Amino acid sequence: MKFLFDLFPLILFFGVYKYGDSHQDWAHGLATQYLGGLIAGGVVPPGQSAILLATAVAIVATFLQIGYLLVRGRKVDNMLWVTLAVIVVAGGATIYFHDDTFIKWKPTILYWAFGVALLVAQVFYRKNLIRSVMEAQIKLPDPVWSRVGYAWIAFFFAVGLLNLVMAFVVFRSDTSAWVSFKVFGITAIFFGFVIVQTLFLSKHIQEDA
Template sequence: MKFLFDLFPVILFFGVYRYGDNNQDWAHRMAVEYLGPLIAGGAVPPTQSAILLATAVAIVATVLQVGYLLARGRKVDNMLWLSLAVILVAGGATIYFHDDLFIKWKPTILYWAFALALLVAQVIYKKNLMRSVMEANIKLPELVWSRLGYVWILFFVGMGLLNLLMAFVVFRTDTSAWVSFKLFGFTGIFFAFIVIQTMMLSKYIKEEDA
């Protein structure tokens, strides 16, 4: 359930974009009606309507995520706060300037922000954030915890670079393909990374169970 909750804005972004891209008259009409006052000059380009609508829905979905957790008295993870800040800035700029450049940068900014947070915590404050998250479920030697922290840093840096490659090189003229990769490609890579990490740490898990 938490996985679906975390992916909620991304799934809605994908769904709204795909529907709007396939129904451009509807998308343009909705964008003019609801986003017109928020766009510089008030003109909504028909070709940008789907991405603008999808971006607006992703912003609302992320706000609702935070609001739901606060209303239930639950802790809002720092990563979710960071995600909210990035989508508000990048998404807001996308809508205002009616330019998908900003929303395409959003995953990279977010991944690199995660990497920077992990690096600063581990190098400057001597706190391994991945250890804080995982230590309740697995016990590892100190050296392994340190290496694992740096592996996650490199992973997030690599994901940020991959997004730039896909958004501005491979799918430079095909926003629809980038939107699909954003959901399915990144999710698949993340799961593959988790599986590989679990396999590499399995000997420690077995030792702990024994």
């Protein structure tokens, strides 16, 4: 359930974009009605309507995520606050300038922000944030925890770079393909990384037991 909750804005972004891309008259009418006043020049380009609607929905969904947690009296993770800040800035720029370049940069900015946060904490403050999250579930030797931390740092920087390559090189003229990659490709890469890491760590967990 938490997994679906975390993916809530992404799922809505994908659904709204795909529907709007295949129903452009509907998307253009809705974007003009609700986003026209937020766009420079006040005119919504028909070809950008789907991505603008999807971006607006993702921003609202992220606010709803945080609002739900606050109402329930639950802690809002720092990562979610960072996600909100990035999507508001990048998504807001996408809507205002009616240019999908900004929303395409959003995943990279987010991943690199996570990578920098992990790197600064581990190198300058001697605090392994990955260990802080995972240590309650598994016990590992200190040197292994250090490697796990650096592995996640490298992973976030690599995925951020991969997103730029896919967005502006491979799928430069195909926003629909990039959206599919963002939802399914990057999610699969995350799962693959976690599986490989789990297999790598299994021997250390067994030894600790």
